[in-house]
Amino acid sequence: MSTLGNIFVLLGLVGSGWGIIRLLRQRKHPLTKRLNLIMLIGGIILVIVGSPMANTKAASGSPHQSSSVSKTKALTAKQQSRLDAEKAHGKILLAVKAKKVAELKALKKEEASLESEASSQAAASSVAAASSSRAASEAASKEASASQVAASEQAAAASSQAAAATQAAKQAEEAQKSAANQQATQPQQQAPAKSGDLYTGNQGTIIGNSRSKIYHVPGQAGYHMNSANAVYFNSEADAQAAGYRKALR
Template identity: 80%
Template structure:
């Protein structure tokens, strides 16, 4: 019945619209106007007849629609409960995640604190080692300086001793030279006093037969042992005899 009512309504609506359009366009032809009027009336009748049938279908379908709406509401309530449950679970998960994040931050902070403490201990240990090394270096430097000072003092003492020995040797040598000079002077004086050892009065040029050197008055070796003395009247005679002049 609902389908038939829909067909009637559709045909009536089409006929009604068609009749109105034809009446407006063909008002001058009586036959056509009458036909269009019949179509218009028939469409109106079909429209009126099919209306109740469609309303009955709508009325009969209303409980089903109500049931569907209630089911939809029931499903929506269930979905809402599930959604609320999911939201609550999400909140719990978020709270657990926040707690874990907080614990992780605390662990990282503790780890950073431990690393900082370890770094401080390493720095303190390094500083202590550096201080110990500096102290050892300073001690070694002081010991080396003391050794150098002792060596310098020993060298100075040895140098002073060497200087003293050298001075003593020089003084002894000078004393020996002085004694030798004094002895030579005494010997020369004795030779001069004896007469046979004085060669200064025998001639102007005196030569030594051993060394082949001649001396002139004023030179150091002018007075010599008469046993070695050779007398010349001039330097030319001495040189002709193969003698050379003394340097001093």
């Protein structure tokens, strides 16, 4: 019945369409116009008659479709168990994935923390190295300054010693000149023939004068003295120990 209804509807639509087209094209022919009107009306009637029959087919198809859906939903216990197992496995996989994601995040966080700590340690090491280098530089600078001060002090001391030595030499030279002048101006006294004169320049030993407490060493300028006043020494140390001083010339 449903197929027949569909045929009626199809024929009705075709007839109605054909009738309308023919009416529009052949308006001037009465006989043809009448035939076209009959086809148009017949097509409309077929559409009206076939529509309920087609709806019956659709209505009759609904229980069949409901039955198919019911059969699809009516799974066996084995299939339901398998489906539940697959769902549980899917949940497990999701949980494992979530755990892995959390572990990955934790690892990334720990890595970032380690990198930050390493960066902080590197910065601290750099600061410590810079501080140590600065301290070493300051110590070297202080040591260099101290060395310069010590060198300056040594140079000043050497200069002072040189000046003192120059002054002492000058004073000694002046004293020798003064003694020479005094000896040159003193009148030469003739000693008695029995005592005789002693010339220190040709004795070859250390001779001291007991009156003037001055001793003369070989190599110095000689002078005449009374042999009764002569005192002989083995070394200058002995002469100095006896209270004698060395002649200036």
